[in-house]
Amino acid sequence: MRNSKPTQNQPVSKAAVAGLILAIIPITALPGLIFSLTAFEHIDAHDLKGHQFAKLGTIISILWMIIFIITGFFLFKYFG
Numbered sequence: 001m002r003n004s005k006p007t008q009n010q011p012v013s014k015a016a017v018a019g020l021i022l023a024i025i026p027i028t029a030l031p032g033l034i035f036s037l038t039a040f041e042h043i044d045a046h047d048l049k050g051h052q053f054a055k056l057g058t059i060i061s062i063l064w065m066i067i068f069i070i071t072g073f074f075l076f077k078y079f080g
Contacts, residue, residue, distance in 0.1 A: 016050030033061035
């Protein structure tokens with residue numbers, strides 16, 4: 001078992017917060033996904049808080065990607 005600090009003293013992962021902020025903006029969904037996925041390793045390696053931020057950033061980024069793919073398909077089908 002690893003020693004973990006009390007949750008009150010654990011800092012939040014900056015990569016997870018950056019990934020969530022970038023994931024919310026549609027143009028930066030891909031960098032948001034990259035930051036969110038790398039935040040998982042960063043959180044585990046340095047024993048930080050932020051799993052929820054990284055998870056939410058990953059989900060939002062993937063949803064934006066799906067919306068972009070579906071929209072691109074229909075735009076290409078009807079106007080291409």
